[in-house]
Amino acid sequence: MLWLHRFGSLPYFYRISRSIALALAVPGVLLAAYGVYGGLVEAPVDYQQGDAFRILYIHVPSAWLSLFGYTSMAVAGFVALVWRLKLAEIFLVAAAPVGASFTFLALVTGSIWGKPMWGTWWVWDARLTSELILLFLYLGVIALHNAIESPRTAARACSLLALVGVINVPIIHYSVEWWNTLHQGPTVTRFGRPAMEMDMLVPLLCAALGFTLIFGWLTLWGMRAQLLWRERRSRWVKRLFSDG
Amino acid sequence: MDDFWAMGGYAAYVWSSYGIAAVVLLGNVFGPLIAHRRIARRIKNEEFDD
Numbered sequence: 001m002l003w004l005h006r007f008g009s010l011p012y013f014y015r016i017s018r019s020i021a022l023a024l025a026v027p028g029v030l031l032a033a034y035g036v037y038g039g040l041v042e043a044p045v046d047y048q049q050g051d052a053f054r055i056l057y058i059h060v061p062s063a064w065l066s067l068f069g070y071t072s073m074a075v076a077g078f079v080a081l082v083w084r085l086k087l088a089e090i091f092l093v094a095a096a097p098v099g100a101s102f103t104f105l106a107l108v109t110g111s112i113w114g115k116p117m118w119g120t121w122w123v124w125d126a127r128l129t130s131e132l133i134l135l136f137l138y139l140g141v142i143a144l145h146n147a148i149e150s151p152r153t154a155a156r157a158c159s160l161l162a163l164v165g166v167i168n169v170p171i172i173h174y175s176v177e178w179w180n181t182l183h184q185g186p187t188v189t190r191f192g193r194p195a196m197e198m199d200m201l202v203p204l205l206c207a208a209l210g211f212t213l214i215f216g217w218l219t220l221w222g223m224r225a226q227l228l229w230r231e232r233r234s235r236w237v238k239r240l241f242s243d244g
Numbered sequence: 245m246d247d248f249w250a251m252g253g254y255a256a257y258v259w260s261s262y263g264i265a266a267v268v269l270l271g272n273v274f275g276p277l278i279a280h281r282r283i284a285r286r287i288k289n290e291e292f293d294d
Contacts (some may be wrong), residue, residue, distance in 0.1 A: 036262075040248075040258075040262075041248070045252065050252045050253070050254060051251040051252035051253075051254045051258060052251075052252075052254040052257055052258065054251065054254075054258050055257065055258055055261045058261050058262060058265045059261070062265070094276075097272070097275070098272055101268050101269075101271070101272050104268065105264065105265055105268055108261075108264055109261040109264070109265065112257050112260055112261050113257065113261070115257065116254060116257055214269070218272045218273065218276065221273075221276040221277060221280065222275075222276040222279075224276070224280055225276045225279040225280035225283060228280060228283045228284060228287070229283050232283065232286070232287055232292045233292050237287060238287065238292075238293075240287075241284060241287045241288045
């Protein structure tokens with residue numbers, strides 16, 4: 001458990017987070033680039049949707065990260081509330097704008113994809129509506145954090161909102177099975193025979209993994225900025241930036 | 245090559261999706277970097293030494 005204590009130490013985290021961010025960024029960008037290249041160039045044309053299906057390689061990783069990001073924030077919120085770990089508070093706050101961006105991307109690319117396939121930009125069905133609520137939850141966490149002066153109080157309020165809001169995550173995931181919806185059912189996570197050909201599926205998995213690493217990279221840099229701001233009056237931060 | 249950019253008639257939909265994704269991702273790369281630099285500069289200027 002000693003390493004955990006060390007990792008929880010803010011100066012230590014600040015020192016090593018830069019290298020960790022780089023270690024996530026390089027494979028993340030490479031994987032995502034390969035995934036997008038495979039999706040745009042190598043994957044065969046879909047027999048039903050033509051080339052429009054290539055939006056999938058942005059849409060699915062974004063949607064996956066919108067759920068993954070919020071779930072990780074809820075876990076961090078739990079840790080922050082129970083153990084008062086500052087690093088968990090900082091993660092929660094830093095991950096919110098990144099998660100909100102991917103949720104926004106999932107909604108926008110879905111909308112752009114829906115126009116030629118369904119004939120409409122938007123329908124108020126279960127999947128789309130619950131994903132829109134997820135975006136509002138993210139924005140709620142960001143607004144709550146900005147509204148409260150004391151960083152610890154703000155982080156506690158955000159933790160509670162993240163925990164309460166996480167109920168929406170399984171609702172989004174199962175919405176296509178529980179309710180009638182225009183949105184197509186799961187193609188990747190269903191059991192048995194995969195619903196996609198391998199040369200379509202492999203780039204998608206690479207893109208999803210690459211985007212996940214990029215999510216970690218971006219969140220780490222957000223954490224570094226947040227950490228510096230919160231500890232700006234502490235001695236170790238001042239020593240970090242004093243000359244000599 | 246023209247075939248590639250035409251995306252079987254779906255060019256506007258496919259490329260606008262990828263374009264928006266690129267803009268949002270770049271914003272997420274530079275946002276925290278700029279914030280971090282700004283805070284570091286303020287600390288260096290001893291703005292928080294009370």
